[in-house]
Amino acid sequence: MHFFNYIQNLEFVHPKLFWLLIIIPILIVWYIWKHKQDNASFVVSTNSPFTNHNQTIWWFHLPFVCRIIALCLIIIALARPQSSLSHKEVDIEGIDIVMALDVSGSMMAMDFRPNRLEACKQVIQSFIENRPTDRISLVLYSGEAYTKCPLTTDHNTLLNSLKTSTNGQIEDGTAIGDGLGTAINRLRESTAKSKVVILLSDGVNNSGYIDPLSAADLAKEFGIRVYTIGCGSIGEAPYSSPYGTFYAKTEIDEQLLKSIAETTNGKYFRAQNKEKLKQVYDEIDKMEKSRISETQFINKTDEFFP
DSSP states (O other): OHHHHHHHTOEESOGGGGGGGGHHHHHHHHHHHHHHHHOOOOOOSOOGGGTTGGGTGGGGGHHHHHHHHHHHHHHHHHTOEEEEEEEEEEEEEOEEEEEEEEOSGGGGOTTSSSOHHHHHHHHHHHHHHTOTTSEEEEEEESSSEEEEEEEESOHHHHHHHHHTOOTTSSOOSOOHHHHHHHHHHHHTTOOOSEEEEEEEESSOOOSOSSOHHHHHHHHHHTTEEEEEEEESOSEEEEEEETTEEEEEEEOOOHHHHHHHHHHTTOEEEEESSHHHHHHHHHHHHHHSOOEEEEEEEEEEEEOSOO
């Protein structure tokens, strides 16, 4: 097995010289033809004196076989086989990202399937899986806000935190300012070349202690770019209850979300369904790319003698 691995790793500097191997079948045909021309024939009454001769006749061809093998090896040597040893140095400039996710009661609306919150979690999971080199954090907010997972490259832990994020874990409401402020707190000491908050909301700021626009000014001061996403339909949306499905009024403070994004040199997005939401996260993914530079070192060794 080691031999076959060795052969597979060989490279040839002059592979075109293998065309010279065409000479081999030509020489074999010429040798057979010449050997037949040199043979004389005569008639004998019995072949008993020659019964053991066929066992030694092959030794007669041995010099020719050796010459053919030698010629093959010469051609291979001329093609200059080489083995190579390589290693890479990878320099990654990642991006620190905080996902600020609204988990208020309105996120249980079923205009997304199965509901807004679960649909958002599925899309965010794909976004995280596509960014293996970035540190990502998860902040949840409704009437108050808290960090569900700090900045980490351990995305398995992050995805488990996302999976267990549900409505009802904290006081209900929509504290956009608190959600943004908590996200900023996770990034304010970051040394990453790019610091980003992706804040998703489906409602109007109606609780919390921090003014959303003041939080936006603070984000700008720390060099944090905020992308805001307005999620869900405006007007009415279906909800599930023990007594069946009912419809409730829904609204999104789009002007506030736009102002936050503009203040921080970010961008506001509107997502009326799960497909549009996925497109939003795909667009953010393209805009915020990590820089990966790679330097490869290769050491080649000639392998004539083996």
